Amino acid sequence: MEPGVPAEAQARRAHNVRIAERLLAAVSAGDRAAQMACYDPGIVLEFPYAAPPVRVEGKGAVNAYLEVALTFFELRLTVTRVHDCVDPDTLIVEFTSEGRAVTTDRPYANTYIAVLTFRAGLVVGQREFYNPIPAAQALTATPAS
Template sequence: MPEHTPTPLPTSPEAVYRHGLRLLLDKDIPAWVGLWAEDGVMEFPFAPEGWPRRLEGREAVAAYMRDYPDHIDLQDIPDLRVHRTTDPDTLVVEMRAVGRVVDTDRPYDMTYIAVVTFQDGLITGYRDYWNPLVVREPGVDFTGATR
């Protein structure tokens, strides 16, 4: 009987990022968090008052994202542009995510720009420039943040 050879994880920044999107669409948050370096940092420069602006470490990212599928049923990433930079370990990503807000069954449609850094095939930094106006809409709470 032939031995099973596991599929290798992607290591190029773009491949890791695209794999991560697939994991989010599959609602596999533990595997997505597994793409992060132990000391990775996630930042939200446009976060409104009462929402986290900076998460330090894989465990903080895991805690923040743990319940994401309970709040947002992410269904598709219909628009995705990955821009390589002069630094081979940094990407700038433009994307649109669509789905539904679980509690209200309202449509979810968010545009993002992210600056993502990598080292040794893992995410070390993620600056997420998401639209804070969306969270001001009634019935939208998808991060578990206190507000």
């Protein structure tokens, strides 16, 4: 127990950490249905560093986006650190990826920071920051100069 933090808030935070881990494990397994099960119907998915930046709202739209986006990469995601926030319904998760670009068979690795917000035990906001250069290089058939 954390001193000064109500037991209910600690329990909620612990549940949210488990959901975050389940979400990233589902991506690693290529299991979009399991990934979508972690999302609230009002999910907002954001990739501010994508070119162009991406914002997708609503579970149906997120599912359609991921159906296409996740076909480009096979990834193994590893959580390296979870940062608790004052609000037990917000987590900052650091993680890495290793894998390959499906279309080019080139290796892909990156580091990420995601700010996850939760509502009623499900992810309602996922704002993910990563370096777009490794992704672009892995998707390019010839090495970038």
